[in-house]
Amino acid sequence: MAEATIWSVGGYAPPHIITNTMLSEKMDTSDEWIRTRTGIRERRTGGPDETTATVSVEAGRAALEARGVSAEDLDWVFVCTDTPEMWSPATACFVQDMLGAKRASAIDLTGGCAGFLQTLQMLSPLAQSGKKLLVIGTELLTHAMNWSDRATAVLFGDGSGAFLMGPSDAGFDGIRVGHGLSRSDGSQTGILGKPYGGTRFPITPELVAQGQLHTIRMEGQKVFKHAVTMMSDIGRRVLEEAHLGLAQIDWVVPHQANQRIIDAVAHQVGIASDRVFSHVAHYANTGSASIGLALADMLEQSLIAPGQHLLSVAFGAGFSWASQLFYVDAVPPSKFLHAGSPA
Numbered sequence: 001m002a003e004a005t006i007w008s009v010g011g012y013a014p015p016h017i018i019t020n021t022m023l024s025e026k027m028d029t030s031d032e033w034i035r036t037r038t039g040i041r042e043r044r045t046g047g048p049d050e051t052t053a054t055v056s057v058e059a060g061r062a063a064l065e066a067r068g069v070s071a072e073d074l075d076w077v078f079v080c081t082d083t084p085e086m087w088s089p090a091t092a093c094f095v096q097d098m099l100g101a102k103r104a105s106a107i108d109l110t111g112g113c114a115g116f117l118q119t120l121q122m123l124s125p126l127a128q129s130g131k132k133l134l135v136i137g138t139e140l141l142t143h144a145m146n147w148s149d150r151a152t153a154v155l156f157g158d159g160s161g162a163f164l165m166g167p168s169d170a171g172f173d174g175i176r177v178g179h180g181l182s183r184s185d186g187s188q189t190g191i192l193g194k195p196y197g198g199t200r201f202p203i204t205p206e207l208v209a210q211g212q213l214h215t216i217r218m219e220g221q222k223v224f225k226h227a228v229t230m231m232s233d234i235g236r237r238v239l240e241e242a243h244l245g246l247a248q249i250d251w252v253v254p255h256q257a258n259q260r261i262i263d264a265v266a267h268q269v270g271i272a273s274d275r276v277f278s279h280v281a282h283y284a285n286t287g288s289a290s291i292g293l294a295l296a297d298m299l300e301q302s303l304i305a306p307g308q309h310l311l312s313v314a315f316g317a318g319f320s321w322a323s324q325l326f327y328v329d330a331v332p333p334s335k336f337l338h339a340g341s342p343a
């Protein structure tokens, strides 16, 4: 039976860089505080003409071009995001039109920072069944920041990662999507999120007058604790269920939340830090884009080789958390668009 396979990978990091020093000029923070607490040195932000759809198109097109597949061949376009183009229609519909994916059905999924892995798990059966999917995780989180909340504003960045996916028996080798698990705990919805503007807290003149309607709220220490525990637990569980030991894992590819979380997960899982990928220093937390962007960067750096096993873990608003195994049958073609040089 065919298995769901990543045929190619695209990544896009917008060209504008916001360094910690730039942030310290507009809020009471410092490069030293941000680096020691989070490992983040800089983050990317979209230009004035960039929206969630245009940024998604960059990554999606990069994945298609890398494999030489036409957008017209796609059956589905998925965009995973918590910062959509509009409330409605779905961002994926804008992307479908801009790419020219004329035969495709398009839909968004919102799952916080674990949403991209949850989406992969949900739609892998579609790829197995022979459908061609473009799965894009995108965030413009700098648009959702309360710049007067220094504890949150320094953590996030913008970007997009895309996987072109299909069945393993269609002539394109790549990265097989293996065993995965995801969980949610909806009793924790108040701890991390963007609460205003929906039906629970509709937009009213009073709320508008308070400002910051559209911004992320977070209880940082609670998020930290849960993120480390949940990602470590679910990662170990996926390994157990797949009858794999840590020695068989070449890379852990964690959600790029922040370096202290990544280090704590590596410690709890018991894997050496040189087998845990991190580029959080340069891109910060890009939410739903984080895993796709990480893989695009790893491929560009030639860190992925045939025969490798990758274990991905993610955690985010909801709370939701997920872990996913990937098996590298062949190194898939990729394109990572990232103008500007890392600091």
Ligand SMILES: CC(C)(COP(=O)(O)OP(=O)(O)OC[C@H]1O[C@@H](n2cnc3c(N)ncnc32)[C@H](O)[C@@H]1OP(=O)(O)O)[C@@H](O)C(=O)NCCC(=O)NCCS
Pocket: 028, 029, 030, 033, 034, 037, 038, 113, 150, 151, 152, 154, 155, 218, 219, 220, 221, 223, 224, 227, 257, 258, 260, 261, 285, 315, 316, 317
């Ligand atoms: C946000 C986070 C880095 C804060 O680190 P922390 O050690 O918990 O810091 P605290 O919230 O206890 O704050 C400690 C002090 O630093 C201050 N502080 C917070 N943000 C600051 C900043 N950017 N610059 C300088 N000082 C800051 C606080 O005001 C507080 O000052 P006080 O002691 O005078 O009250 C940490 O909680 C964290 O990593 N949480 C997880 C966040 C995350 O990754 N979320 C997304 C998951 S998907």
